[in-house]
Each structure stands twice: as C-alpha cells, then as structure tokens.
Amino acid sequence: MGKMSEDLLTILPQIILLLTAMSALVFEMLRKPLGSLYTLIIGMLGALGLSIYRLGTVKTAFSGTFRSDELSQWAVIILSGAAIFIGLLVRQELKGTDREGTVYSLLAFSTLGSTLLAGSGDMMFLVLGVLISSLTGFALAAYPKTDSATEGAVKYFVYGSVTGAIMLFGLTYWAGISGSTLLSASENTNQPFLMLFGFGALIAGLGYAASLFPFHFWTPDTFEGAPVSIAAFLSVTPKIGAFFALAQVMKILPQHIVDYNLILAILAAFSMTYGNVVALWQNSLIRLLAYSTIAQAGFFLLGIIGINHSDLGISSLIMFGFAYAAMNIGAFAIVQQVGKKISHISGLAYKKPFMAVAMTVFLLSLVGIPPLAGFAGKFLLFSSAIDSGYTWLAVVGILNSAISLAVYLRIISPMFFKKQFENESSNQYLIQMVYISCFILTIGAGIAVQVIIV
Amino acid sequence: MNTSLPLLSLTLFLPLVGAFIILLLRHSTSKVVNTVAIVSATLSLLGAIGIGFGLDSGFSHVEELQWIPALDAAYRLGVDGISYTAVLLSTILFFCTIIYSTKKKEKLGAKMALFLLLETACLGVFMSLDLLLFYIFFEITLVGMYFVIAGWGHENRKKAAIMFFIYTLIGSLFLLLAFLSLYIFSEPRTFDMRELIANPPLSGMVATLTFWALFLAFAIKTPLFPFHSWLPLAHTEAPASGSAILAGILLKLGAYGFIRFALQMTPDAFKEYAWIVMIVAVFSVVYGALVAMAQTDIKRMVAYTSINHMGYLVFGVAVAAMIPSTSGIHALDGATLQMFSHGIVTGLLFLLIGAIQERATTREIPALRGLLKAYPILGGFFVLAAFASLGLPGLAHFPAEFQIFLGGFEIYPWAVAIMLLGLVLTSALYIRAIQRSFMGTPDKSFLVKLKDLDARELCAFIPLVILIIAIGVFPNLILDSIHQSVKYLSIWEK
Numbered sequence: 001m002g003k004m005s006e007d008l009l010t011i012l013p014q015i016i017l018l019l020t021a022m023s024a025l026v027f028e029m030l031r032k033p034l035g036s037l038y039t040l041i042i043g044m045l046g047a048l049g050l051s052i053y054r055l056g057t058v059k060t061a062f063s064g065t066f067r068s069d070e071l072s073q074w075a076v077i078i079l080s081g082a083a084i085f086i087g088l089l090v091r092q093e094l095k096g097t098d099r100e101g102t103v104y105s106l107l108a109f110s111t112l113g114s115t116l117l118a119g120s121g122d123m124m125f126l127v128l129g130v131l132i133s134s135l136t137g138f139a140l141a142a143y144p145k146t147d148s149a150t151e152g153a154v155k156y157f158v159y160g161s162v163t164g165a166i167m168l169f170g171l172t173y174w175a176g177i178s179g180s181t182l183l184s185a186s187e188n189t190n191q192p193f194l195m196l197f198g199f200g201a202l203i204a205g206l207g208y209a210a211s212l213f214p215f216h217f218w219t220p221d222t223f224e225g226a227p228v229s230i231a232a233f234l235s236v237t238p239k240i241g242a243f244f245a246l247a248q249v250m251k252i253l254p255q256h257i258v259d260y261n262l263i264l265a266i267l268a269a270f271s272m273t274y275g276n277v278v279a280l281w282q283n284s285l286i287r288l289l290a291y292s293t294i295a296q297a298g299f300f301l302l303g304i305i306g307i308n309h310s311d312l313g314i315s316s317l318i319m320f321g322f323a324y325a326a327m328n329i330g331a332f333a334i335v336q337q338v339g340k341k342i343s344h345i346s347g348l349a350y351k352k353p354f355m356a357v358a359m360t361v362f363l364l365s366l367v368g369i370p371p372l373a374g375f376a377g378k379f380l381l382f383s384s385a386i387d388s389g390y391t392w393l394a395v396v397g398i399l400n401s402a403i404s405l406a407v408y409l410r411i412i413s414p415m416f417f418k419k420q421f422e423n424e425s426s427n428q429y430l431i432q433m434v435y436i437s438c439f440i441l442t443i444g445a446g447i448a449v450q451v452i453i454v
Numbered sequence: 455m456n457t458s459l460p461l462l463s464l465t466l467f468l469p470l471v472g473a474f475i476i477l478l479l480r481h482s483t484s485k486v487v488n489t490v491a492i493v494s495a496t497l498s499l500l501g502a503i504g505i506g507f508g509l510d511s512g513f514s515h516v517e518e519l520q521w522i523p524a525l526d527a528a529y530r531l532g533v534d535g536i537s538y539t540a541v542l543l544s545t546i547l548f549f550c551t552i553i554y555s556t557k558k559k560e561k562l563g564a565k566m567a568l569f570l571l572l573e574t575a576c577l578g579v580f581m582s583l584d585l586l587l588f589y590i591f592f593e594i595t596l597v598g599m600y601f602v603i604a605g606w607g608h609e610n611r612k613k614a615a616i617m618f619f620i621y622t623l624i625g626s627l628f629l630l631l632a633f634l635s636l637y638i639f640s641e642p643r644t645f646d647m648r649e650l651i652a653n654p655p656l657s658g659m660v661a662t663l664t665f666w667a668l669f670l671a672f673a674i675k676t677p678l679f680p681f682h683s684w685l686p687l688a689h690t691e692a693p694a695s696g697s698a699i700l701a702g703i704l705l706k707l708g709a710y711g712f713i714r715f716a717l718q719m720t721p722d723a724f725k726e727y728a729w730i731v732m733i734v735a736v737f738s739v740v741y742g743a744l745v746a747m748a749q750t751d752i753k754r755m756v757a758y759t760s761i762n763h764m765g766y767l768v769f770g771v772a773v774a775a776m777i778p779s780t781s782g783i784h785a786l787d788g789a790t791l792q793m794f795s796h797g798i799v800t801g802l803l804f805l806l807i808g809a810i811q812e813r814a815t816t817r818e819i820p821a822l823r824g825l826l827k828a829y830p831i832l833g834g835f836f837v838l839a840a841f842a843s844l845g846l847p848g849l850a851h852f853p854a855e856f857q858i859f860l861g862g863f864e865i866y867p868w869a870v871a872i873m874l875l876g877l878v879l880t881s882a883l884y885i886r887a888i889q890r891s892f893m894g895t896p897d898k899s900f901l902v903k904l905k906d907l908d909a910r911e912l913c914a915f916i917p918l919v920i921l922i923i924a925i926g927v928f929p930n931l932i933l934d935s936i937h938q939s940v941k942y943l944s945i946w947e948k
Contacts, residue, residue, distance in 0.1 A: 370590035
C-alpha cells in the first residue's frame with residue numbers, strides 16, 4: 001500500500017464526513033430533505049463507528065500534518081453523535097422550510113471542520129478547520145432570514161472574519177520563525193516575543209470559535225437569533241473542535257520559552273467568572289445558556305493547561321467534551337420544546353414531570369454535581385489543574401461552580417415550584433428522542449468513566 | 455461474622471429501591487406509598503441492626519468492586535464503630551421521620567421518594583471507604599435536601615433552599631479540592647480511604663492547606679460559628695420532618711468528616727492547628743447557646759442549640775487530635791456518642807415541634823401557653839427531650855458530653871470551664887421555654903381542636919424516647935462498639 005493511500009485511510013473518518021456533506025447537498029438539489037437527513041445520520045454513524053473501532057491506535061497522516069490520536073478520534077465520536085442529535089432537532093424545528101436539506105449538509109461540513117481542527121498537527125489544518133467551521137456557522141445562523149437571525153449571523157461573521165484574519169496573520173510569524181507550518185517545527189525556536197504574538201493570535205481565532213472570553217461577544221445575540229437547534233449546534237461543535245485543536249498545539253509548543261499556561265489560566269478564570277456572573281441576570285433561557293457556555297469554555301482550559309503536566313489532561317478534556325455535548329444538547333432540546341423564556345418553563349414539573357427531571361439533571365450536570373457526567377469531567381479537570389500546579393485556578397473553578405448553581409437554580413426552581421405552565425405544545429417525538437438519549441448519556445457517562453479515560 | 459451476603463449494599467440501596475417503586479407507581483393511593491416507604495425504611499433499619507453483629511475493631515463487612523481502575527477509585531464499603539454509630543442513627547431517624555410523614559397529603563409520593571433517596575445518600579456517606587464514592591453521596595444529600603426544603607417548606611422556603619444549597623455546595627467543593635489533593639499526593643495514587651488512613655500521604659504546606667479545606671467544608675456542614683448562617687433560615691423554613699433529618703443526620707456528615715478525614719487523614723496538621731479548632735468550637739458552644747436564648751421561635755431556638763451541641767462534639771475531636779492518650783480516647787468516644795445522642799434528641803425535638811405547630815398554628819414561645827395541660831403526652835415528650843438536650847444525667851446527651859469534658863479537662867480546663875457556661879445557658883433557655891409555653895393554663899383561642907398524639911405520631915416518637923432514656927442509662931449499648939474502634943485508631947500510635 002502506498003504512502004498516499006495509507007494517509008487517506010488514516011483520515012477516512014474525515015473523508016466520510018466530507019462525502020456525507022456532499023451527498024446531503026445532492027439530496028437537497030433533488031428537493032428531498034429527508035434524504036439529506038438520512039444521509040447525515042448514516043454518514044455520522046459510519047464515522048463514529050470507525051473511530052470507536054480505531055480507538056487506541058495513534059497515527060499521523062501527510063507527514064505529520066494531521067494526527068489520528070485519542071483527541072481527534074474522540075472528537076469524531078463526540079461530534080458525529082452531536083451532529084445526529086442536532087439533525088433530529090433541526091428536523092423538528094425547521095421541517096418543511098425552504099432549503100431544509102442544506103442545513104444537514106452544513107452540519108456535516110461544520111462537523112468536518114471541527115474534526116479537522118481536533119487533529120491538526122499543522123498550522124494549515126488549524127486555518128482550514130476554523131474557516132470551514134465558521135463559514136458554515138454563518139450560514140446556519142442566518143438560515144431563518146429574520147431580522148434577529150440576520151443580526152446574529154452578521155455579528156458572528158464580523159467577529160469571525162476579524163479574529164480569523166488576526167489568527168492567520170499571527171501564524172505567519174510562527175511559520176516565519178520556524179521555517180515550516182508544522183507545529184512540531186516550533187520546538188527549536190528562541191524568539192519569545194514572536195512566539196507569544198503568534199500564540200495570542202491563535203487564541204483569538206480559536207477562542208472566537210469556542211466563545212471564550214474576551215472573544216465571546218457574538219455568542220448571546222447569535223444564539224438568540226438562530227433557531228434553537230442551531231444554537232445548540234454552535235454551542236457544542238465549534239467549541240469542542242477549537243479546544244481540542246488548542247490542546248494539540250499545547251502538546252507541542254515548547255513551554256520553557258513563554259509561560260503559555262499562565263495566559264490560559266487567566267483567560268480561564270475570566271471566562272468562567274464573566275460567563276457565570278452575567279448569566280445571573282438573564283431572563284431568556286437562550287441567553288442564559290449562551291453565557292453559561294462562555295463559562296463552560298473556561299473550564300475546558302483547565303484540561304488544556306494540564307496537557308503537558310498531568311496524565312489526566314487528555315482524559316479530562318475528552319470526558320468533559322463528551323459530558324458537555326450530552327448535557328448541553330439535552331438542555332437546548334428542552335428549551336426548543338418549551339420556549340425561549342424562563343417564564344415558559346415555569347411549572348413544567350406539573351405537566352411533564354420527566355422532562356423537568358431531565359432538565360434538572362442536565363443543569364446539575366453543568367454545575368458538576370455527582371454522579372453525573374459533568375461531575376466526572378470537572379473532577380478530572382480539577383485534578384489535572386492541581387496536578388499541574390494550578391491549584392488557585394481549581395479554586396476559582398470551584399467558586400464558579402457555586403455561582404453557576406445559582407444561575408441554574410433560576411431555571412430549576414420555577415420548573416418545580418411555580419404553578420403556571422404557559423406552553424401547551426404537543427409532544428415532539430424527535431425532541432423527546434434527543435433529550436432522553438442525552439439524559440441516558442449524562443447519567444451513564446458519569447458512572448462509566450472508565451470507558452472514556454485514556 | 456463472615457457472610458457472603460452484601461449486607462451493607464442491601465441496607466444502603468433498599469431505600470433507593472423503595473423510592474423507585476414509589477415513583478413507578480405514580481398514581482397509586484397514599485396507602486400504597488406509605489406502605490412501600492415504611493417497609494423499605496424498616497428493612498434498612500433491620501439491615502443496620504444486622505450489621506452490628508459483625509463488627510470488630512477495624513473496618514468490617516468490607517465490599518469492594520472495581521469502578522474506575524485507571525484512577526484507583528472503586529465501589530468500596532465498610533463500617534467501623536464510628537461510622538456504624540452514624541449508620542444506625544440514620545436508619546433509626548429515617549424510620550421515625552418516614553412514619554411521622556405518612557400523614558401529610560400533599561405530593562406524598564414525591565416526598566417519600568425524596569426521603570428514601572436521602573436515606574440512601576446519608577447511609578452511603580457513612581459507609582463509603584472511597585473518597586470519590588463518599589463525595590458522590592455527600593453531594594446527593596444536598597440535592598435531596600434542597601428539594602425537601604423548597605418543595606414542602608414554609609413561606610420563605612425558596613430563599614432558604616437556595617441559600618442552603620449554594621452555601622453548602624461551596625463547602626463541599628472545598629471538600630472536593632481536599633480530596634483531590636489527598637489523591638494526587640498519595641503514592642501510589644488512590645481513592646481508597648483505608649490506604650489514606652493507614653498512611654496519611656500529606657505533609658508540610660500541602661497538608662496544612664488540605665486540612666483547612668477539610669475544616670472549611672465540615673465547619674459549614676456541622677455548622678460552626680461563623681459558618682452557620684445558612685442553618686437558622688433552613689430550619690425555620692424546612693418542614694418538621696426535613697428539619698429532623700437536617701439536624702439529626704446531615705449535620706453529622708460534618709462531624710463524621712472531622713473524625714474520618716481531618717483527624718485520620720491529616721493528623722499532623724490537625725494537631726498543629728487543633729488550638730484554633732478548639733477556640734472556634736468553644737466559641738460556637740457559647741455563641742449557639744446565647745443566640746438560642748434570644749429566640750422567640752421555638753424551632754429557631756432548637757436550631758441554634760444544634761450549633762452549641764456540635765461545638766462540644768468538634769471540641770472533643772480537637773482534643774483527640776491534640777493528645778493521643780487516654781484523654782484523647784475519652785474525648786473521641788464522647789464525640790462519636792454525641793453524634794448519636796444529638797441525632798435522636800434533636801430529631802425528636804423537631805418532630806415534636808412539627809406536632810405542636812399543627813395543633814397551635816404558631817411556634818412563638820410567648821404566644822404558646824399550657825401545652826402540657828392541653829396535650830400531656832406531647833408536652834411530656836417535649837419536656838423529656840428538652841431535659842436530654844440540656845444534658846441532664848440519665849438521658850442521652852449526658853454520657854457523651856461528660857466524656858468530652860473529661861477528655862478535654864486534662865489539657866484545657868479553662869476551655870471546659872467556658873463550655874460549662876454553655877451548658878448553664880442551654881439549661882436556662884430550655885427551662886424558660888418550658889415554663890412559658892408548657893406550664894400554665896392553655897389558651898383555647900388558638901389551639902386547633904386536635905387531640906393529643908395519635909397512633910402515627912406515637913409510633914414515630916416512642917422509639918426515640920426509649921432510645922434517649924436507654925442511651926442515658928446504658929450508654930454502653932452504643933459506646934462499646936465505638937470504643938472498640940476508637941481504641942485502635944492509627945492516630946494514637948505516634
């Protein structure tokens with residue numbers, strides 16, 4: 001077998017995603033949106049199955065520019081699963097709208113972008129991944145063509161193009177110093193200022209995709225304008241892709257020249273605190289969840305800090321990524337069912353007790369209450385931070401968990417202890433399917449941690 | 455006794471099974487719900503009694519199942535004399551509280567299911583021999599109690615519930631930090647509590663910080679001054695049964711934590727800073743008694759006496775940390791017994807207050823009059839429990855507090871002297887309350903026309919009353935197994 005075909009085999013999951021996206025588009029041209037959805041589901045299942053099968057084998061492709069390791073394999077597993085769930089939510093929300101099939105195609109394209117990010121060993125892959133995932137994101141956010149959707153999409157677009165340009169510009173310095181676009185080439189550099197500049201630019205590009213403070217400004221407006229299912233997608237897929245990419249970079253970056261971890265730690269502290277504190281004042285469920293995703297972004301950084309110092313770093317990222325995808329999609333699915341305001345969810349427990357219990361589980365999991373998946377993730381993140389000597393950051397994280405409880409209790413309390421329930425929408429089976437699956441995953445992953453730890 | 459029956463797991467999960475059955479039979483009558491709840495609580499109680507027959511000095515009935523081998527976290531259960539006391543207390547008090555709660559009609563199924571879930575969580579905390587498992591159960595108690603207060607409390611319940619949840623969550627998150635540091639610095643890394651007790655892994659600065667994180671976590675839970683401010687509000691707003699569980703068992707989580715973690719896993723740091731803990735404890739004793747004296751709401755008054763009683767307890771633990779000799783053993787024996795005594799006495803007091811409130815529609819001491827004449831049995835029980843709470847010899851608190859004082863007297867006679875002042879204050883406040891509200895002629899105008907205790911209430915109260923007297927007269931019933939374990943703790947070996 002030639003070198004080229006071996007490389008192509010290594011990135012087979014990504015190729016499957018690409019083919020899925022294109023076939024979904026073909027079905028849309030035939031005006032058969034359901035065909036696009038089925039293509040999405042089948043393609044994603046294929047990529048997911050293949051990556052599960054490959055877990056444990058580490059390879060690189062195209063002379064080290066792309067890595068097929070735990071991070072990138074788990075990224076495919078988590079994000080393909082997420083894409084299936086989102087596809088079902090989209091079907092429920094946008095069924096029968098014009099161009100429905102394009103959404104499925106865009107979901108697949110965006111997932112492809114994020115999985116490329118998660119495996120990048122080269123700056124070009126970083127750029128490619130960010131571009132694919134954000135370009136598709138603009139289109140998804142603008143899909144409904146309403147004023148608020150357009151506003152949100154334009155914000156997303158403007159921020160995206162500026163941070164993307166900064167990232168590209170900064171990375172040229174890295175390439176200039178090391179003489180190569182390979183991330184591993186940066187090992188022998190001794191130009192702290194230029195390295196730092198490039199790093200800052202990289203953080204801007206990835207931080208934007210991950211809605212990390214201070215690159216988060218688009219998040220609440222874009223989420224509010226976009227369809228709920230798309231907001232759910234934007235809160236999960238680009239974020240996980242970007243953080244896994246950052247982890248790939250940090251694995252290689254020489255730590256003795258610049259203390260990158262300190263920068264990340266400060267960003268993490270700000271992101272967690274800002275997201276949680278601002279979320280306290282929101283009256284819209286979507287905006288509240290949007291700010292909470294900014295806070296959760298800070299938690300991801302704890303794992304990235306530990307990537308070189310703790311053997312729990314990678315495990316914690318994967319565990320938290322998995323948990324985050326399950327609990328966040330679950331929470332968004334229920335918001336999609338009941339409505340976007342906190343008042344819409346009041347008294348849910350009286351009409352739909354199981355849905356209220358599921359929502360409570362998702363939110364408590366976001367806080368990090370055991371034995372749920374979010375706890376397993378945060379527990380590993382804190383361990384990895386302490387292991388790396390960042391105990392103070394773990395303390396900040398812990399205090400933030402307490403604040404976030406106050407945030408989420410603002411949803412939990414009215415669900416159970418206020419009587420009126422305004423929303424009498426009928427049961428939507430696809431949503432039910434999604435949130436029940438997320439519910440099982442959120443509880444199951446919290447107990448079956450062993451499966452995920454690498 | 456070496457049985458193949460996983461007695462601990464059975465006792466632990468029976469209530470949870472009951473809770474699931476209740477939830478599955480959502481539309482059943484209250485009779486079915488009550489039966490399921492009482493049966494599972496009874497079986498769990500029987501299991502706990504059964505456990506008592508197989509105790510030796512170390513951890514008995516140990517069960518171990520793999521869970522996360524990569525982190526050396528496992529499903530590890532086991533009890534010694536100290537945790538067994540707490541297990542027994544939990545099953546008894548839940549049994550009585552569940553019987554007491556069978557009457558309340560509103561959302562009965564959900565309430566019983568929550569109580570049973572809480573019972574499993576509390577038992578899990580006391581039985582766990584694995585840090586991670588312990589933490590999971592510890593947190594579930596918070597979630598359960600939040601819903602009990604918010605769902606069945608009085609007017610201000612939402613605020614009280616949120617404050618309780620957030621305040622104690624901060625404490626337990628510091629606990630998580632401490633656990634992580636115990637884990638990361640153990641060699642090889644493990645969550646096995648037996649390992650961590652046998653070879654405390656920490657030293658120097660890390661040990662000190664970990665100790666203070668543990669202290670903070672358990673001081674909030676216990677609670678000690680100045681971390682107590684969630685307690686009065688939670689008690690005022692919680693339903694009577696919730697208060698009984700909260701004061702009777704959840705506070706013991708903090709006390710137990712002081713013994714099992716702070717004392718056994720960071721013994722050197724505890725020894726070094728025991729004097730600070732002692733000062734905080736002594737202050738809590740006096741402060742709790744003084745503030746209790748200023749209350750007119752009888753429930754708030756009892757709530758504050760909890761701070762007072764827990765102060766004695768923590769003082770006893772601090773003495774044990776300081777002097778590893780006979781005095782230390784006395785003090786720790788007393789502290790462990792105090793967990794049990796306070797659980798049954800305060801549990802009973804809160805349930806009785808619930809019964810009073812149903813009949814008199816108020817809890818204000820100045821407004822209540824002649825309860826003893828109107829309800830002789832109810833009043834009699836209350837007076838007995840109050841006397842127990844103020845430390846009358848022959849009742850449950852006396853043997854515990856006596857041993858704590860005995861142990862502490864050797865090194866800090868002045869501290870014991872100050873604490874005796876606390877004793878005088880609690881005596882005064884109880885006697886004043888009894889005089890005002892239980893003596894005299896009843897004021898018929900606001901007493902609801904309800905009879906004295908009915909069969910349900912009697913079933914709930916009598917076991918506790920008997921225990922209060924039994925422990926007072928024969929403290930060795932419980933003290934024997936406590937002493938067996940305390941005597942052989944590894945902390946005395948230094």
